[in-house]
Amino acid sequence: DQQVKQNSPSLSVQEGRISILNCDYTNSMFDYFLWYKKYPAEGPTFLISISSIKDKNEDGRFTVFLNKSAKHLSLHIVPSQPGDSAVYFCAASGDGGGTSYGKLTFGQGTILTVHP
Amino acid sequence: SQTIHQWPATLVQPVGSPLSLECTVEGTSNPNLYWYRQAAGRGLQLLFYSVGIGQISSEVPQNLSASRPQDRQFILSSKKLLLSDSGFYLCAWSVLSLKTFFGQGTRLTVV
Known part of the structure; x- marks a missing residue:
């Protein structure tokens, strides 16, 4: 059972425009969500996170939105740059109570391509 | 600052050989x-996690094992590799169970 889903395998965006990456989850025990960026043959790099007590978190060009009732989160990148081209993974953790020990459940990833 | 080292970066091993x-x-x-x-x-699948020296929890049944002989050392092993063990293996760490940081990964190809 896929508890974290990224239903779009790929996304293509023009440089300067907004990139919106989506993620859905099914486990209501998840209360901490993260986005990672990954280049081929490298480890994922942490981008931004959000706790379930918030609905928005912003860091520079990256903003994550969380809709708990819909069990949906999204990552907005504005403006998109060619260097943003990579695979983006959303991940979820049930660490609100500290009992999940930071274990992450990942989505399948979305390949973002930003064209110059 | 914190850093994580993982090696080797790539590995090609025959079926039935050990792994570390x-x-x-x-x-x-x-x-x-x-x-x-x-x-x-x-996507990425969690195989093992450890919250302290000598403490290992396995998330999925498999042909692999893990050990934590020292506080900041984590080892992934197999006695006999299978073709299905091929993949990209990533070590990661976190403190206070918040953000998780990953190593550069090991590309394992079992032939």
Whole structure:
């Protein structure tokens, strides 16, 4: 059972425009969500996170939105740059109570391509 | 600052051979340590995690094992590799169970 889903395998965006990456989850025990960026043959790099007590978190060009009732989160990148081209993974953790020990459940990833 | 070292970067091993991947973390104490695997075309799957020396929890049944002989050292092993063990293996760490940071990964190909 896929508890974290990224239903779009790929996304293509023009440089300067907004990139919106989506993620859905099914486990209501998840209360901490993260986005990672990954280049081929490298480890994922942490981008931004959000706790379930918030609905928005912003860091520079990256903003994550969380809709708990819909069990949906999204990552907005504005403006998109060619260097943003990579695979983006959303991940979820049930660490609100500290009992999940930071274990992450990942989505399948979305390949973002930003064209110059 | 904290850093994580994982080696080797690539590895080609014959079926039936043993495996040992090592990971060390610097700049932090008593981290939670993890081994993840990314199979071809799929997301990352948690294999093992450890909250302390000698403490290992397995998330999925498999042909692999893990050990934590020191606070900041995590080892992934197998006595006999299978073709299905091929994949991209990632060591990771976190403190206070918040953000998780990953190593550069090991590309394992079993032939």
